Amino acid sequence: MSNPRIHWLTDNHQLNQAVAQWQKHSWLTVDTEFMRTKTFWPIAGLMQVGKDDDVWLIDPLTITDWTAFTELLTNPAVTKVMHAMGEDLELFRHLTGHLPVNVFDTQIAAAYAGIDFSIGYQRLIAELLNIDVSKGETRSDWLARPLTQSQIDYAALDVFYLGKVYPMLVKALEDKGFSGWHREDCERQVTAAGTDTNPQTAWRDVKLAWQLYPQQLAVLQVLCEWRETQARERNLSRNRLAPAGALWDLARFQPKSINDLRRIKAMKPQTIRQSGAEILQQIAKGRQVPESEWPERPAGPLPKRVQPCVNAIKKFCRNRAEELGLLPELIPAKPWTGSLLRGWLNSGEFTMASHSSSDNGWRTEEVLKPMVKHLNAIDFNKNP
The missing domain is CATH 3.30.420.10 (Ribonuclease H-like superfamily/Ribonuclease H)
Incomplete structure (x- = not known):
């Protein structure tokens, strides 16, 4: 060539x-x-x-x-x-x-x-x-x-x-x-x-946020909003302002001094020098959020009893991909699982309404609709 x-x-x-x-x-x-x-x-x-x-x-x-x-x-x-x-x-x-x-x-x-x-x-x-x-x-x-x-x-x-x-x-x-x-x-x-992370809801992306109490979530929300906003305004990576691995601990323990910050495992000395004072200010600001404005605690992990449903969703997605002649990764089960199962736990039925299908394009017609019908035909209470 x-x-x-x-x-x-x-x-x-x-x-x-x-x-x-x-x-x-x-x-x-x-x-x-x-x-x-x-x-x-x-x-x-x-x-x-x-x-x-x-x-x-x-x-x-x-x-x-x-x-x-x-x-x-x-x-x-x-x-x-x-x-x-x-x-x-x-x-x-x-x-x-x-x-x-x-x-x-x-x-x-x-x-x-x-x-x-x-x-x-x-x-x-x-x-x-x-x-x-x-x-x-x-x-x-x-x-x-x-x-x-x-x-x-x-x-x-x-x-x-x-x-x-x-x-x-x-x-x-x-x-x-x-x-x-x-x-x-x-x-x-x-x-x-073209869709930016909403600074006010950035805290929802923190792993294990559901383990925190609402008052701690208020601190986490303030921290994450500051981190997201300042990263864009200063054109700095988010982790230069505050490491992702430190956010949960910062909200949980709410350090009040530089020495306290040093006890947070993911906080590196350079980050403490550059952003330590600001982080402490944001934590103090978060502690002042009134109880009426504390975020609602997110849902925790799904109960173990939904595992047969999870398996059924995974199997359906694999089979549907094979039927359509697609690689299985093009129809991943994960995006559907949480919303469908929480809807089922609340109502006892799998519904389209429990999943936001606006971003799923062809998968809504070819996968989601037939999957909901398939799941509702299974009596999971008799097949634990």
Whole structure:
């Protein structure tokens, strides 16, 4: 296979000219290289666009006007082909203020094609093109200049090979009849990338929060709201402000001094120096929340008697995936289990109402509805 022709775009004029040409194509491959060790948002180090045998490398350290590029990202007539696009979407959102439309994720496509679930880029290329792609530059410093030749080759080949496998995956999805379902999942991922965590409910994501008392939950809520808000405003990783592993202990023991903070196992000395005073302020603020405003204690683990129901849900999902010709990971049981079982415990019946199906797309009709009917036909009280 021939090597790509590489073109550098290092100023606004060059980028605008290239975008004018890209807008004429029906699809392009897109990738980004970034750094994200201490920041909330990824910092763009390089952006790549590919089409056929041409690859354009965009230097985001010298580009200042992303207007034309944003118009490309949001043009529904041009498909943007990416692999495992989650962090790429976040980068585009932060850099341009917009999310791309009409995207095609090759990792999701590989799952629908039956190749493998959550397959890495290197293995996808090896599977479809029988080419071994080097992983040597995966964790390079993409903000350094000049980039090494190895970095340039690595970045260019990412979008070059992606352009070779894209038509193969499109055909595989069309042959299997999964193109529409794949598109739904891609669109759902874009929506998720544009949906921020609500700072006021961030505490619900803390493991074992249900073990805390309502007064402790009030402290946890204040801490998590501060952590989420400040991470975005300061562009710092959440864990630089307060480690996730410390939040439960902070709410449980509510330290009042720096020395108390040192007794919290997950609190590192550097974090205490940087954020210790603020954390203590937030804990004190949380202790002042009136009882009438304490959060309601979340539900704890499901009782052991629901295990037969859990097994039935898992079995149904596995069987349904096989019937539909899908990898079992594409119909996971976990998203359905909690809501369906809590609804059953409350009413003695499995219902659609107990599960928010608005985000499930095709799975609502193909999986959830028949599963509810199937579960209600089983007398779990007679089959303990």
